[in-house]
Amino acid sequence: MKKEYSLFINISVLGAIILLWMSCSPTKKSLSFSKDEQQAFNQIEGDTINISSDKTEYDIIIIEPGFNFWLSSVAKPQGYHSQSFLENRNYIMVLEWNNRVIQSSRYDPNLYELQIDYSSQIDYGYEVNYKLYNYFIYFQRKYNQRLGPFVPRI
Template identity: 65%
Template sequence: MRYIFTFFVLFFLLWSCSSTKKATTTSEENMELNISDEEKQAFNAKGAQDTVRIADEETAYEIIIIDPGFNSWLYSIAQPEGYYSQEFLESRNNIYVINWNQRVLNPQRYNPNLYEMQIDYSPNIDYGYEVNYKLYNYFLYFQRKYNQRLGPFYPRIN
C-alpha cells in the first residue's frame, strides 16, 4: 500500500509540474509593420519559402539569402529603410564582409556550415541603398541568431 501511495504522489508531482501549452497566433493586425501593401503581399507569399532576393535595379547587383526566419525578422524587427544612411551601411558592411570572408577561408576554426560562401563586396562600388540595407540587416540577423560577432560592434537594433 505504501508503494502505491508513493507512486501516486510521484505521478501527481510530475503531472503538476508540466506546463500548459497555449497556441498563439499572430495576425497582420497585431503586427506593427511599416511596410507597403505590395511588400506585405510579397512577405506573405515568401513567408513559407524564406528566400530573400536583394537586388538594385539600377546597378544590377544581386544577393540571394536563404535563411529561415530572415524575411520575417527583416519586416518585423529590423529598422525601416531610410533609418540608416548609405555611408553608415557601406562602412559596416565592409567590416562585416571582411570578417565573413576570413571565416569562410578558415573552416578549421569557424563552422563551415555557417560560413559557406565568400561575399564579393567592394567598397569602391556603389551597390545602392537597398542592397546595402538588406545585407547589413542580414549580418545583424546572422550575428544574433547564431551568436557570432563579425566586428567590433555589438549587433543591436537601434
C-alpha cells in the same frame, strides 16, 4: 635601494597579472530577444530573399529561415541608417565573414559557406546595402556571432 627596486618589480608584475585577469574575464553581455525576433529565429522553413537594386546589376540571394519575417517585423526601417553608414559596416563585416570562410577549420563551415564579393569601390545602392547589413545583424544575433567590433543591435 635594491629592496625598493625589487618591490617595484613585484608590484608591476602583480599589476600585469591583475590587468591580464581583467582582460580575460568574460564581458560578453547576454542578448535579449523580442517575441517577434524569437519567432523569426525559431522558423524552420527557408526564406529566399533576392537582394537587388533597380539602379545596379548587383544582387544577393539569401536563403535563411526567418530572415524575411525578421526584416519586416524587427529590423530598423529603410532610411534609418545612411547609405554610407551601411556601406562602412558592411565592408567590415564582409571582411570578417570572408576570413571565416577561409578558416573553415577554426569557424563552423556550416555557418560560413561562401565568400561574399563586396567592394567598397562599387555603389550597390541603398537597398542592397540595407538588406545585407540587416542580414548580418540577423545572423549575428541568431547564431551568437560577432562579425566586427560592434555589438549587433537592432
